[in-house]
Amino acid sequence: xxxxxxxxxxxxxxxxxxxxxxxxxxxxxxxxxxxxxxxxxxxxxxxxxxxxxxxxxxxxxxxxxxxxxxxxxxxxxxxxxxxxxxxxxxxxxxxxxxxxxxxxxxxxxxxxxxxxxxxxxxxxxxxxxxxxxxxxxxxxxxxxxxxxxxxxxx
Amino acid sequence: xxxxxxxxxxxxxxxxxxxxxxxxxxxxxxxxxxxxxxxxxxxxxxxxxxxxxxxxxxxxxxxxxxxxxxxxxxxxxxxxxxxxxxxxxxxxxxxxxxxxxxxxxxxxxxxxxxxxxxxxxxxxxxxxxxxxxxxxxxxxxxxxxxxxxxxxxxxxxxxxxxxxxxxxxxxxxxxxxxxxxxxxxxxxxxxxxxxxxxxxxxxxxxxxxxxxxxxxxxxxxxxxxxxxxxxxxxxxxxxxxxxxxxxxxx
Numbered sequence: 001x002x003x004x005x006x007x008x009x010x011x012x013x014x015x016x017x018x019x020x021x022x023x024x025x026x027x028x029x030x031x032x033x034x035x036x037x038x039x040x041x042x043x044x045x046x047x048x049x050x051x052x053x054x055x056x057x058x059x060x061x062x063x064x065x066x067x068x069x070x071x072x073x074x075x076x077x078x079x080x081x082x083x084x085x086x087x088x089x090x091x092x093x094x095x096x097x098x099x100x101x102x103x104x105x106x107x108x109x110x111x112x113x114x115x116x117x118x119x120x121x122x123x124x125x126x127x128x129x130x131x132x133x134x135x136x137x138x139x140x141x142x143x144x145x146x147x148x149x150x151x152x153x154x
Numbered sequence: 155x156x157x158x159x160x161x162x163x164x165x166x167x168x169x170x171x172x173x174x175x176x177x178x179x180x181x182x183x184x185x186x187x188x189x190x191x192x193x194x195x196x197x198x199x200x201x202x203x204x205x206x207x208x209x210x211x212x213x214x215x216x217x218x219x220x221x222x223x224x225x226x227x228x229x230x231x232x233x234x235x236x237x238x239x240x241x242x243x244x245x246x247x248x249x250x251x252x253x254x255x256x257x258x259x260x261x262x263x264x265x266x267x268x269x270x271x272x273x274x275x276x277x278x279x280x281x282x283x284x285x286x287x288x289x290x291x292x293x294x295x296x297x298x299x300x301x302x303x304x305x306x307x308x309x310x311x312x313x314x315x316x317x318x319x320x321x322x323x324x325x326x327x328x329x330x331x332x333x334x335x336x337x338x339x340x341x342x343x344x345x346x347x348x349x350x351x352x353x354x355x356x357x358x359x360x361x362x363x364x365x366x367x368x369x370x371x372x373x374x375x376x377x378x379x380x381x382x383x384x385x386x387x388x389x390x391x392x393x394x395x396x397x398x399x400x401x402x403x404x
Contacts, residue, residue, distance in 0.1 A: 026299045033202045033302070041202060049195050079248065083277050084195040087299045 003145040010136045011148055017133070022126050027089030028150055043134050049088050053123055056081045060116055064109070074112065075104045081119070085126075092122040185312050188238065189213040190220045190245035190257065191275070196298070200244065200275075203305040212238065217252030217260075220245070226264050240270055242312055244296075247276035247283065255287060262291045273308060275300055 001009075017023045027042075034041040056077050063074050082097035100115035137147050187209045191197045197213045204211045214220050221227045223238045243261060247254040254274050261267045271293035276283065284295045293311075296304050 026301075029299070029301050030199070033199075033206055035206075038202065045195060045198055048198060052193075052195060076250070080193060083193055083298065086277060087193075087195050087199055089299075 001139075003140065003143050006136065006140050006143065007145060007148045010133070010140060011150075013133060013136060014150060017129055021091050022129055023089045024091040025089065026087065030088060031150060043137075046088055046130055046134075049084050049090070050127060052084055053081060053093075057116075057120060057123065060119075064113055064116060069107075069109050069112070071104050071107050075101060078104060078119075085123075090123075090126045093119060093126055096122045184210065185241045185309070186210040186212070186239060188220060188223065188240045188243045190215075190217060190243065190249070190254065192216060192246065192249045196246065196275075200300060200305075203300060203302060204244075206302070207305050207309045209242075209309065212240075217245070217249060217254070217257035220257060221260060224261070224264075224267055226260060226267065240267075242271050242273065242293075242308070243267075244273040244275060244308075246298075247274050247287070248278070255283075255290065258287060258290050258292055271312070 014023075018027075030042050030045060060074065060077050060081075063070065063077070078097050078100045082094055082101065085091075085093035085097065096115065096119040100112065100119055103111040103115055140147055185208070187204050189197065189200045189204065189211055191200060191213070192215050194215075197215065201211045201213045212223065214223065218227065220243070224240070225238075243257075245254040245257055254276075258272050258274065261270065261272055268291075272291065273294045273296060274287045274292045275296045275298050277298040279297055287295055294308065
């Protein structure tokens, strides 16, 4: 594939993630922090987010599977996930966490189970999309090209 | 430093590098910030935000660790040499163990560090929380996720680039580049005007800022709303409380 074509694919792909609401402007903020001195900043932060989230989702599954659910344990986990997803711009994960927290407050176990599924769904979606995005970037860089700056104004 | 033609009311003309309360200001590239956040992701981001605006950063994951570094923990005798020199402390509000508010109080109670500006960050836009922090002496309250414009604004105030009453504000070179064009120009930190003769307007109480109340709850529990739609943030507000809603991509 030609370099220009790859760059166009990347731009279109990124744009679609914004249009679908998978990512929000905070992701652009992260991209602003990437430069020659920190060329992998975004993927580094996102990788940390993945590691953190995998752990949190695991803890959440365990907590919700207990005979008696301790919401004092569940809520802080969701709060943490909400915070980190917000910090990287994973909008739909964040929004799912907001809903999750309201059911934690109501101590509604069944609804929380559903929320956890929803959060997981959104999380795996953004994880998948971002991994694809980083692959596209790597292909461009490997071909000696520059990653095009995100065009604002759509 | 005085080449902008205006002289800050907070600075004596004989001591060009003196800022608020007679405190000597560090040169542009030597501002040291202590960042406190229990979230690893947020720590990495805030550290980068601060570094990219030419701050030296020490990032820790708890209030206790912060107090330890500052030599304010009660367990060890505070030796002068052990104390970290900081020009600003920026802390998350919600942290296990010691909250950012509790950390703020301890810093303001200490004779050595009460002059250091403390900024609170929070993902929750709770007016009672904001009020409490400002009353306790916090310089500013940032709504998470923190953006580059927020940190630049803090940075400008740290180097004495305070908004003058005539509106003259010296621009730093990086101010001319902005990607997120939908954001209004960063509002001045009027809360830093501790000198009463300088304040052109009193800091706005958060209650006055919003036309519709966010929440009538008195307790400190998390409020689920992020920002009220259609409640504009006045540009002179000292606190960036409103997150820009749908992506500011225009």
